[in-house]
Each structure stands twice: as C-alpha cells, then as structure tokens.
Amino acid sequence: MNCPRCKIPLSPYNLKDLKITLELDRCPDCGGIWFDKGELQKLDKIIEPAFFEFRRTPGKAQQMEALYCPSCTHHPKLEKAEHPRDKKVIIDYCSxxxxxxxDKGELEAIQKENWLITIGKIFKWLTGDESTQS
Ligand SMILES: [Zn+2]
Ligand SMILES: [Zn+2]
Structure with missing residues (x-):
C-alpha cells in the first residue's frame, strides 16, 4: 500500500496501549496515517492519546488535493469530509x-476538541446517518 500523497510504500506502525495494539500504516515521509475500516473506532478504547505527536495541519490547498485510495484495487478517488467544527480538518475517506x-496534524486537531467524544461524532458524520439530523 502506497501513500496517497507521496506514492511511497507505507510502513507498519504499531500504536500501543495497555490494552490493545493497533497495526496501522504510516507514511515515513509525510507522516499521514491510513486507518482501515474499524481501526479508528478501536482507538476510542485508548485512554491516553499522548502517543501522537503531530505538530501541524497541512495547508488548505494541500488538503484539497485529490487523493486516491491506497487500499482498494482500483484506487477510487477519496472523498473529502470537512470536520463540522474545525474547518482546518479535512478528512479523506474511501466510500x-x-x-x-x-494527514499529519489532523489527528492532533481532532484531539484538541475532545478525543473520545469526537471519535463517535466523526463516525456518525462520515457514515452520513440521515436519521439523526435534528
Ligand atoms: Zn506520504
Ligand atoms: Zn478504498
């Protein structure tokens, strides 16, 4: 699997906690991280989010660049989803x-709001559950 930005192979990245270890794929160059389906949800079991040391969010132009799914065989274009609260965070996801x-910095930006609560919100928003529009 190659980085959707840099086109170089992602390397395995173990995210360790007392309870679980997540095996993620991280780009050694730009620091972006690919979460397979379900992996981000598992993170809500991690109480201590300090293991991420992200310092910056990429610029808007860079974030709006078209990226292609590194995981699917036909590499479909990733969708852009803007975080409803923090417009600096634009998450790419594969429908x-x-x-x-x-991207490097995005996770940190999400964490600032409130890690555990936000994870839940992200998934409602990404999966577009129309029944919860109030
Ligand atoms: Zn990269
Ligand atoms: Zn995909």
Missing part, C-alpha cells in the same frame, strides 16, 4: 472500503 486517511 468503497471505508478506510480513512489522516
């Missing part, structure tokens, strides 16, 4: 495999 690409 086919439900994988999520977070």
């Amino acid at each position: 086919t495999c439900k994988g999520i690409w977070l």
Whole structure:
C-alpha cells in the first residue's frame, strides 16, 4: 500500500496501549496515517492519546488535493469530509472500503476538541446517518 500523497510504500506502525495494539500504516515521509475500516473506532478504547505527536495541519490547498485510495484495487478517488467544527480538518475517506486517511496534524486537531467524544461524532458524520439530523 502506497501513500496517497507521496506514492511511497507505507510502513507498519504499531500504536500501543495497555490494552490493545493497533497495526496501522504510516507514511515515513509525510507522516499521514491510513486507518482501515474499524481501526479508528478501536482507538476510542485508548485512554491516553499522548502517543501522537503531530505538530501541524497541512495547508488548505494541500488538503484539497485529490487523493486516491491506497487500499482498494482500483484506487477510487477519496472523498473529502470537512470536520463540522474545525474547518482546518479535512478528512479523506474511501466510500468503497471505508478506510480513512489522516494527514499529519489532523489527528492532533481532532484531539484538541475532545478525543473520545469526537471519535463517535466523526463516525456518525462520515457514515452520513440521515436519521439523526435534528
Ligand atoms: Zn506520504
Ligand atoms: Zn478504498
């Protein structure tokens, strides 16, 4: 699997916690992380989010660049989803495999709001559950 930005192979990245270890794919160059479907949800079991040391969010132009799914065979274009609260965070996700690409800095920006609560919100928003529009 190659980085959708840099086109170089992603390397395995183990996210360890007392309870679980997540095996993610991270780009050694730009620091972006690919979450397969379900992996981001597992993170809500991690109480201590301090393991991420992201320092910056990429610029808007860079975030709006078209990216292609590194995981699906036919590499469909990733959809852009803007975080409803923090417009600096634009998350790329694959509507086919439900994988999520977070650029370096995006996870940190999400964490600032409130890690555990936000994860739940992100998934309602990404999956577009129309029944909960109030
Ligand atoms: Zn990269
Ligand atoms: Zn995909």
